[in-house]
Amino acid sequence: MAKKTNQARDSVPAISDADDLLLGEPLPEAERIAALEQLRQQVAACTRCLELTDHRTQTVFGVGNPMARLCFLGEAPGADEDRLGEPFVGRAGKLLTRIIEACRLKREEVYILNVLKCRPPGNRAPHPLEAANCRPFLDRQLEIIRPEFLVCLGASAAQTLLNTTASIGKLRGRFYRYRGIRVLATYHPAYLLRNPSAKRPVWEDMKMLMQEMGIPIPQ
Ligand code: SF4
Numbered sequence: 538m539a540k541k542t543n544q545a546r547d548s549v550p551a552i553s554d555a556d557d558l559l560l561g562e563p564l565p566e567a568e569r570i571a572a573l574e575q576l577r578q579q580v581a582a583c584t585r586c587l588e589l590t591d592h593r594t595q596t597v598f599g600v601g602n603p604m605a606r607l608c609f610l611g612e613a614p615g616a617d618e619d620r621l622g623e624p625f626v627g628r629a630g631k632l633l634t635r636i637i638e639a640c641r642l643k644r645e646e647v648y649i650l651n652v653l654k655c656r657p658p659g660n661r662a663p664h665p666l667e668a669a670n671c672r673p674f675l676d677r678q679l680e681i682i683r684p685e686f687l688v689c690l691g692a693s694a695a696q697t698l699l700n701t702t703a704s705i706g707k708l709r710g711r712f713y714r715y716r717g718i719r720v721l722a723t724y725h726p727a728y729l730l731r732n733p734s735a736k737r738p739v740w741e742d743m744k745m746l747m748q749e750m751g752i753p754i755p756q
Contacts, residue, residue: 542581566603573599585671608625608679611690612653613651613657614651624650666725683718689724692704712749
């Protein structure tokens with residue numbers, strides 16, 4: 538197969554992926570809980586990325602409702618997440634909770650996960666090989682939960698999931714599909730903490746999400 542050029546990867550991904558749908562019937566809740574627990578144990582024992590394995594306190598699998606209609610996907614655990622074993626628990630996590638609540642949802646109703654399950658030392662960006670190593674775990678999580686919607690938080694999560702190098706500014710503001718899931722990309726809450734002016738475009742993205750999910754938008 539011809540190698541993709543950088544130019545091709547810079548472009549915004551195509552909307553349709555009809556040939557790449559998740560197959561099979563969605564699992565009932567009890568089976569999802571059991572399958573996620575089995576996967577969590579596999580992740581906890583994983584040593585594919587030697588540098589991350591050496592530095593992690595623990596793996597950070599994901600948290601939330603196994604029946605969630607909506608997932609939020611971040612890049613990787615930070616220091617707080619590595620310490621507590623849960624994604625998005627620091628200042629950025631608190632802001633994410635507020636964003637979720639602004640969408641008239643509760644944090645417990647959605648599922649929150651990261652591309653990488655181990656913290657990169659010094660919060661450096663994940664290496665492509667690490668993202669590739671961890672991808673089967675992410676794909677299996679999505680296969681079990683089968684969300685209708687997924688919000689990528691920040692460029693790294695969006696670029697990894699959608700296999701593009703396009704900027705988050707170019708990617709946000711429209712829906713994509715990944716294995717039958719409707720995907721939206723927006724700015725990372727940590728970026729919002731540094732750049733409060735980005736709250737407006739994030740709210741625009743969330744309103745678009747609410748509309749598609751059939752949630753009344755607050756006036
Ligand atoms: S980041 Fe993922 S693939 Fe790499 S060691 Fe951690 S769990 Fe394994």
